[in-house]
Amino acid sequence: MSSETTERRRLAAIMFTDMVGFSKRAQENETVALELLRTSQRLQRENFALFHGHEVKSTGDGFLAEFPSALQATQCAIAFQRALHQHNTTQPVSHAFQVRIGIHVGEVVQRDSDIYGDGVNIAARIEPLAVGGGICLSETVYAQVHNKLEEALAPLDSPKLKNIDMPLGVYRVLLPWQEPLPADPVKPSPSRRKLLSLGAVAVSALGSAGWLLTRRTSQPKTPPASVGEPPDQKSVAVLPFVNMSADKSDEYLSDGMTEELLNALAKVPNLRVPGRTSCFAFKGKSGEAIFRDVGEKLHVRFVLEGSVRKAGKQLRITAQLIKAADGFHVWSETYDREMTNVLTIQSEIAGKVVAALKGKLGVDDAQQLAKKPTKSIPAYELYLKGHRAFLKNTEAGWKEALKYFKQAIQRDPGYALAYTGLADTYSWAGIALVESQKAWATAKELAQKALTLDPNLAEAHLSLGIVLASTFDWTEAEKALRRAIALNPNLAFAYDQLGWVKTVCGDFDEGLSLIQKATELDPLSALFHADYAFYLEYARRYDEMILQAKKALTIDPNFSFAYHLLGWAEVWKGNPAAGIVHFEKARALDTQPQFLTDLGYAYARIGERAKAEQVLRDLETQAQTRFVAPGLRAMIYLGLGEKEKALDWLEKSYDQQDGSCGNFKVDPLFDSIRNEPRFQALLKKIKFPD
Structure with missing residues (x-):
């Protein structure tokens, strides 16, 4: 009889363990050595069960085990070493022993009941580096757990992994009972360490270069509470990529990679991608339930996260797709490139990621993948700064945005997106900063310039639609805004502005339906919730108006426009004195x-x-x-x-x-x-x- 062997590839957190000096002990006293081995196996198996680990096989005096997440594997290793330390303190020196542990996250091939592949090989090569009986983590694991542990982590200096050609960073867990190595940093107190690690993640976002991303891939130790599946199952949120470079000024690389992926995925037909504001609301955030939190707040089934690391002329970008409900790794890939034109690299990798995710998400090809918006990195950085300033929706923010967008265009006169940013700022600032007629004329010229540069740029049609509405050309404004939506069905701002056009023209039903769509696409945008309240004001639905304005303030407690709206709701409800309280808050903020x-x-x-x-x-x-x-x-x-x-x-x-x-x-x-x-x-x- 012949048997058919089945193979399956998947991501896993892999742990290798090894008892230090077992062979020598067995030669000296086999009875004691076997007794210690049984103790080691018992303690390890007890902790495997506590952290959902699966014992793949025994390796003689150690184990190969796998876990659902990097965090669970690391927590299991720490718990085991703590139990072993307590055991050793109660035993004579002759019955004390040590165990080395190495952990890596990577792709494995499952063949029957065993697992193979580079992920297993790397974990096996890391384990011997855990000198003195400790825990060593690959750079992949470090990226996912470094701000979730009470224990500090220290990088090993140029670790050499046997038969592993690719350079790989390795980190040692600083266990409190271990003697520090000369290269170990001074260990901060737990509270200080938590602040430091959070600060390190907070400078992540869109920019630099990394290895298997992020800082939050874990499942709870108990099954998660039931989370309702999003109505649209073809949905993914792109979380800000982590800057893993030594130079924190390289953050623009990780931010840029995030922006590129957002833009590329937004063009995939029938795929819902939350907007930039909502995705970047999670920048620097972590925790065991982060993916469930993203899934619930952004109503997505999947989360794409990653990291970027620049080292000399080398750039490494890693991305992974995770199921929001349980933190399960669906897909992961690492891209190594020579540091030439960063924008070209970002566009290329965005295309590769989208192509790889098609099958995982069950969607079609993107309509237009990652056309490079500019070849000038300084122009790109200035555009990002201008976009962030514009979204503040304040007088100071608009002034800042005008400055950055103008500088971006000076750097690259052919940068269509920068023209749209400048056009939108003039359109929105027309009533606040600049004489209206001058603002509209300038905005229209800029939008038309953007369209000349890129006729299929959704943002350019959006900019034209905004200025046409500002000059009361309602029919053409609606055409331009609908064209923007056709080119990019995930462009929340286009739904918001089309909703405004329909609302001020008296079509409240469609106007409110459109702004609701904008809030669904970008649910953590304070601006869109505030605009929802604004449109409800015109529909005379003041109680609902108050609820939406308060939602905006939940997202941004210092959002002056939301206080402005709360004040008017009170005025229309017959409470102008109560309205004054809100108006004074708005005035104090802007x-x-x-x-x-x-x-x-x-x-x-x-x-x-x-x-x-x-x-x-x-x-x-x-x-x-x-x-x-x-x-x-x-x-x-x-x-x-x-x-x-x-x-x-x-x-x-x-x-x-x-x-x-x-x-x-x-x-x-x-x-x-x-x-x-x-x-x-x-x-x-x-x-x-x-």
Whole structure:
């Protein structure tokens, strides 16, 4: 009879153990040696069971075992060594013994009941480095556990692994009862060590070069509580890659790799990928339940994480796919490259990762994979800084964004994404920083330039749609925004802006449906939750408006726009005094004239006319040195009940294409003058669709 041998490849955390000096002891006293071996096997098996380890086979005086995660394998090793240390303290010297342990995470081949492959070989070569009876971890394991342990870790100096050609970092676990080696660092206290390790991870994100990623791959010691599967099972979140380089300034490499993967995966048909804001909310975060936390908060089935390490002219990028519900490793790969053009490398590897994940995620090819946005690394870094500043949604943030995007374009005049970033900043800052008509004209020119450079860039169509809506070209704005969504169905910002267009034109059902889609794609974006509240205001759904604004504040407690919205919700519910409390918080956080105006209107509503008039004077003073939108002064006059003066300023608002004009049709602020002939004339000029 012939038997068929089956093989299966998978990722595993592998542990090799070995009893120090067993052969010599057996020669000296076989009876004692076998007694000690039985004690060693008993202690190891007890701890295997505690940490979900599987004994693959005995190696004579040691074991080959595997675990569901690197953390569980390391915790098991520490627990065993602690038990062994306690045993040795109760025994005479003749009955004390030591065990070396090596741990690695890698791909294994399972053949019947045994496992083989490079992952097993590397673990076997690491184990002898655990001198004096200790624990050594591969760089892969270190990346996943270094900020989850009470014990400190120290790198070995240029470790040599027998028959392993590829250079590999190895770390030793500093057990408190062991004598330190000369190269070991001073061990900080547990509380200090925790802060240091968290700080090390916090500088991770998008940038540099690494080995099997991250810092949180573990399963709980008990089965996880039931987690509802996301409605769309083809979903993956890209967590910020860890910067494993010695130079922390190389973080731009890990951040860039994360951005590249987000962009590439977002173009895969029928795959839901949470937006950048939500993914980067987990930057520097760790913990045993991190993957379940990501799965629950971002509603994804899988998590892609990784690391980047730069060493001289060598770049190593590692990525792995993990099931969110239980931390199970689905796929992993390491890419070694010569440090030439980093952006080309990032694009290449993003394409390879997406291709590798197709089968794992059950999706089709990407529509457009990783077209290099720029060849200039300085321009790319400036773009990233500008994008981060823009998302602050504050006056200071917009000023910073304008500076960085302009510098990026100076570095690379052909950088289409930088033009879109600058266009969006002008569009959003038009009512806060720059005269509106000038802002819209500049934004339109920049968006068109981006489209000339890359006609299929979704962000360029989005930028054009935003500025067209700002200038009341509603039909063309909707076309541009829908084109952006067609090119990138995961572009949450496009749904947000199309939702605004539909809402201000009076289609509340579709507008709210679109902004809800944006929050689903980027659930940890304070801006999108705040915009959801904004659109609910126009639909007169004030209780829901409050809930959404509070969600935004849960994500970002210092988000001035959310306090602004809470204040208006209270005003419309008949509590302007309560609204003032929120308006004052917004004003304390941001210097936009809008937030001062909010206070002026609320003062007028509670009968504090003198305070309202003082706000008008303050706005007039500000207008001497900066742009103050005419619509802001109209708001206060509406609060004071001076309709004709309000209409005078609203007509000036239209003449200057002030951004507030876009809200005329639906904003409750204008209900008191909605039937006034002068206001009706303004509505006709803005040409809202029926």
